[in-house]
Amino acid sequence: MNRNNTLSLSVMSGKGGVGKTNIILNLGYALNRERMKVMLMDCDLGLANLDVLLGISPERNLHDLLRSDVDTEDVLVCIEEGFDMLPATSGIPELVEMDEDLQDILFRKLINLAGEYDYLMLDLGAGISNTVLSFATLPQLRIVVVTPEPTSLTDSYAMIKVLATQRGIKDFLVIVNQATSPAEAAQTFERLDAACRNFLNIELRNLGFIHQDRTLVEAVRRQTPLLKFAPNSPAAKDISAMARKIMRYREDNRERILGRPILKDFPSL
Ligand SMILES: Nc1ncnc2c1ncn2[C@@H]1O[C@H](COP(=O)(O)OP(=O)(O)O)[C@@H](O)[C@H]1O
Ligand SMILES: [Mg+2]
Incomplete structure (x- = not known):
């Protein structure tokens, strides 16, 4: 196990339905195409749906890991070679x-295997429940997904504020999803960034934006990842470019980020 080679990140949002699960699935896909080993973990214990987007019904899920006779390998689902998923199920008891x-x-079962991947990516539920906040605190990086809707902006700000004030987290990457133009995306990021600078003294990092794209809606209907269904669609191209940006970010910040533990210890939540 090489603890220093895995980058862990969570994808989160204040508001639900902004595109987190689609983004994490397709980012995972894009990273895997760049020959990265990726593990996705469905941490949405309320409305788990990574499996639905893939059109699969896993036999086991995160909850089974609590049994002594079940190991992480028994629960993992292989999406493609070097691209695995740890499914959840709706209605798992709250982690906290x-x-x-x-x-x-x-934690011990997860951490044993996590070090074998280049990326460990956590798909979080929406909102600011204690479980969501705990999962948000665990990995090395956090990506906040926001859309141009005012409610998405205010909810994202609320989430960042709670994580900053209650958990001392100050570093956030932002993806603007469902933008109709580069200008709208830039304005959305700037609004959120200005609020965080002025009221929380936090500077956000812009990872880029994803176009609003009906092809993505069609991919969801067909339960096929967008990058597989329509790799040349606008949203798929945006996500592929973003994956390369994340890889560069990982290389540029290797010392700073990969020096941290892959996941903070659960018991200290
Ligand atoms: N870039 C996009 N363009 C068009 N529709 C999108 C886009 N991103 C998300 N959606 C729509 O939003 C829905 C919810 O996405 P999902 O990834 O399940 O959100 P979340 O995980 O944040 O709840 C999708 O089923 C799709 O209809
Ligand atoms: Mg989701």
């Missing part, structure tokens, strides 16, 4: 309600 022994079991 588990006692420390259970959290510890889950």
